Amino acid sequence: MTDETVETEGAQKKASKLPLIIGLVLALAGGGGGFYAVYSGMILGDDSAETTEESAPAEEIKALPDVVYVGMDPLIVSLTSSGGADYLRFRAQLEVPSDHQEEVERVLPRVVDVLNGYLRALNTSDIESPDALVTLRSQMLRRVQIVTGPERVSDLLVMEFVLN
Numbered sequence: 108m109t110d111e112t113v114e115t116e117g118a119q120k121k122a123s124k125l126p127l128i129i130g131l132v133l134a135l136a137g138g139g140g141g142f143y144a145v146y147s148g149m150i151l152g153d154d155s156a157e158t159t160e161e162s163a164p165a166e167e168i169k170a171l172p173d174v175v176y177v178g179m180d181p182l183i184v185s186l187t188s189s190g191g192a193d194y195l196r197f198r199a200q201l202e203v204p205s206d207h208q209e210e211v212e213r214v215l216p217r218v219v220d221v222l223n224g225y226l227r228a229l230n231t232s233d234i235e236s237p238d239a240l241v242t243l244r245s246q247m248l249r250r251v252q253i254v255t256g257p258e259r260v261s262d263l264l265v266m267e268f269v270l271n
Contacts, residue, residue, distance in 0.1 A: 174261065175208045176200045179219060181267065184226040186234070193231050197222075198267035201251065207259040214255055221250045234270055 144150040181198040201218070203211045211218075225247060233239060248263040 173205045174202050175205050176264070177203050177208065177211050177215065179215065179222075182219070182223055182226065184223060186229055186231050186270075187227070194271045195226060195229075195234070196267060196269040196271065197226060197265075199247075200264045200266055201260050202262035202264060203260055204258075207255075211255050211259055217254050218251050221254050222247055225250055231270070240265065240268060 141150075178200050179198065181196060184195045184197065186193045186195055199222075201211060229243075234243070244263060244265055248260070251260050251263060
Protein backbone atom coordinates (compact mmCIF):
# COMPACT_ATOMS: atom_id res chain seq x y z
CA MET A 108 0.00 0.00 0.00
CA THR A 109 2.81 2.31 0.64
CA ASP A 110 4.09 1.89 -2.86
CA GLU A 111 0.70 2.78 -4.31
CA THR A 112 0.39 5.98 -2.27
CA VAL A 113 3.88 7.08 -3.26
CA GLU A 114 3.09 6.50 -6.92
CA THR A 115 -0.16 8.44 -6.75
CA GLU A 116 1.48 11.38 -4.96
CA GLY A 117 4.27 11.48 -7.58
CA ALA A 118 1.70 11.44 -10.38
CA GLN A 119 -0.18 14.30 -8.80
CA LYS A 120 2.96 16.44 -8.50
CA LYS A 121 3.78 16.01 -12.18
CA ALA A 122 0.25 16.86 -13.20
CA SER A 123 0.18 19.98 -11.01
CA LYS A 124 3.31 21.51 -12.62
CA LEU A 125 2.16 21.03 -16.19
CA PRO A 126 -0.81 23.46 -16.06
CA LEU A 127 1.41 26.05 -14.35
CA ILE A 128 4.03 25.86 -17.11
CA ILE A 129 1.41 25.93 -19.85
CA GLY A 130 -0.27 28.94 -18.23
CA LEU A 131 3.05 30.77 -17.97
CA VAL A 132 3.92 30.12 -21.62
CA LEU A 133 0.47 31.24 -22.77
CA ALA A 134 0.67 34.38 -20.61
CA LEU A 135 4.06 35.31 -22.11
CA ALA A 136 2.82 34.64 -25.63
CA GLY A 137 -0.32 36.70 -25.02
CA GLY A 138 1.66 39.56 -23.49
CA GLY A 139 4.12 39.57 -26.39
CA GLY A 140 1.31 39.47 -28.94
CA GLY A 141 -0.54 42.27 -27.18
CA PHE A 142 2.58 44.41 -27.07
CA TYR A 143 3.20 43.87 -30.77
CA ALA A 144 -0.42 44.69 -31.65
CA VAL A 145 -0.35 47.98 -29.72
CA TYR A 146 3.18 48.90 -30.83
CA SER A 147 2.47 48.30 -34.51
CA GLY A 148 -0.81 50.22 -34.33
CA MET A 149 -3.21 47.35 -35.04
CA ILE A 150 -4.96 48.01 -31.71
CA LEU A 151 -5.48 51.51 -30.34
CA GLY A 152 -3.62 52.84 -33.37
CA ASP A 153 -3.82 56.54 -34.10
CA ASP A 154 -4.48 57.65 -37.69
CA SER A 155 -2.70 60.95 -37.08
CA ALA A 156 0.70 59.25 -37.41
CA GLU A 157 -0.17 58.14 -40.92
CA THR A 158 -1.43 61.56 -41.97
CA THR A 159 1.65 63.36 -40.65
CA GLU A 160 3.91 60.98 -42.54
CA GLU A 161 1.95 61.59 -45.72
CA SER A 162 1.79 65.37 -45.32
CA ALA A 163 5.45 65.85 -44.34
CA PRO A 164 6.86 65.54 -47.88
CA ALA A 165 4.22 67.93 -49.18
CA GLU A 166 5.55 70.77 -46.99
CA GLU A 167 8.24 72.87 -48.56
CA ILE A 168 11.33 73.99 -46.75
CA LYS A 169 11.15 77.69 -46.07
CA ALA A 170 13.90 79.83 -47.51
CA LEU A 171 16.24 81.63 -45.15
CA PRO A 172 15.49 85.30 -44.62
CA ASP A 173 17.36 87.75 -46.82
CA VAL A 174 19.74 89.28 -44.26
CA VAL A 175 23.24 90.69 -44.27
CA TYR A 176 25.64 91.13 -41.38
CA VAL A 177 27.13 94.51 -40.69
CA GLY A 178 30.39 94.15 -38.80
CA MET A 179 31.49 96.53 -36.09
CA ASP A 180 35.07 97.33 -35.15
CA PRO A 181 36.19 95.84 -31.83
CA LEU A 182 35.60 98.00 -28.76
CA ILE A 183 38.00 98.05 -25.82
CA VAL A 184 36.29 99.52 -22.79
CA SER A 185 37.61 100.13 -19.28
CA LEU A 186 35.11 98.94 -16.70
CA THR A 187 34.38 100.72 -13.46
CA SER A 188 35.51 98.62 -10.54
CA SER A 189 36.75 99.11 -7.01
CA GLY A 190 39.99 97.24 -7.63
CA GLY A 191 42.45 97.45 -10.50
CA ALA A 192 41.63 98.37 -14.04
CA ASP A 193 39.55 95.79 -15.91
CA TYR A 194 39.16 95.96 -19.67
CA LEU A 195 36.49 94.47 -21.85
CA ARG A 196 37.16 93.62 -25.47
CA PHE A 197 33.88 93.48 -27.37
CA ARG A 198 33.11 92.81 -31.01
CA ALA A 199 29.69 92.27 -32.58
CA GLN A 200 27.84 92.06 -35.86
CA LEU A 201 24.38 93.36 -36.60
CA GLU A 202 21.87 91.20 -38.45
CA VAL A 203 20.12 93.53 -40.87
CA PRO A 204 17.54 92.88 -43.61
CA SER A 205 19.31 93.45 -46.93
CA ASP A 206 16.95 96.33 -47.79
CA HIS A 207 18.25 98.38 -44.84
CA GLN A 208 21.98 97.64 -45.04
CA GLU A 209 23.03 101.06 -46.33
CA GLU A 210 20.89 102.90 -43.79
CA VAL A 211 22.41 100.96 -40.88
CA GLU A 212 25.95 101.46 -42.17
CA ARG A 213 25.32 105.22 -42.29
CA VAL A 214 24.40 105.35 -38.58
CA LEU A 215 27.06 102.83 -37.48
CA PRO A 216 29.17 105.49 -35.68
CA ARG A 217 26.10 106.38 -33.61
CA VAL A 218 25.55 102.68 -32.81
CA VAL A 219 29.18 102.34 -31.67
CA ASP A 220 28.77 105.42 -29.48
CA VAL A 221 25.63 104.02 -27.79
CA LEU A 222 27.25 100.64 -27.16
CA ASN A 223 30.45 102.26 -25.90
CA GLY A 224 28.50 104.36 -23.41
CA TYR A 225 26.47 101.36 -22.21
CA LEU A 226 29.49 99.11 -21.78
CA ARG A 227 31.44 101.78 -19.86
CA ALA A 228 28.64 102.00 -17.31
CA LEU A 229 28.97 98.31 -16.44
CA ASN A 230 30.73 96.95 -13.37
CA THR A 231 32.84 93.82 -13.35
CA SER A 232 30.19 92.16 -11.17
CA ASP A 233 27.59 92.80 -13.91
CA ILE A 234 29.56 90.68 -16.34
CA GLU A 235 30.69 87.80 -14.12
CA SER A 236 27.32 86.09 -13.63
CA PRO A 237 26.61 83.10 -15.90
CA ASP A 238 23.55 84.65 -17.54
CA ALA A 239 25.08 88.10 -17.95
CA LEU A 240 25.78 87.78 -21.67
CA VAL A 241 22.12 87.08 -22.47
CA THR A 242 20.99 90.12 -20.48
CA LEU A 243 23.69 92.38 -21.91
CA ARG A 244 22.94 91.24 -25.44
CA SER A 245 19.23 92.03 -25.13
CA GLN A 246 19.99 95.44 -23.56
CA MET A 247 22.44 96.31 -26.35
CA LEU A 248 20.04 95.13 -29.07
CA ARG A 249 17.30 97.32 -27.65
CA ARG A 250 19.61 100.36 -27.66
CA VAL A 251 20.74 99.65 -31.23
CA GLN A 252 17.12 99.33 -32.38
CA ILE A 253 16.32 102.70 -30.81
CA VAL A 254 19.16 104.33 -32.76
CA THR A 255 18.54 102.59 -36.11
CA GLY A 256 14.78 102.20 -36.02
CA PRO A 257 12.65 99.25 -34.96
CA GLU A 258 12.67 97.20 -38.19
CA ARG A 259 16.24 97.83 -39.37
CA VAL A 260 18.24 95.58 -37.02
CA SER A 261 16.80 92.16 -36.23
CA ASP A 262 19.59 90.78 -34.02
CA LEU A 263 22.94 91.51 -32.44
CA LEU A 264 25.51 88.72 -32.61
CA VAL A 265 28.30 88.84 -30.04
CA MET A 266 31.48 87.71 -31.76
CA GLU A 267 33.97 88.49 -29.01
CA PHE A 268 33.47 89.19 -25.31
CA VAL A 269 36.71 89.03 -23.35
CA LEU A 270 37.34 90.45 -19.90
CA ASN A 271 40.99 91.19 -19.02
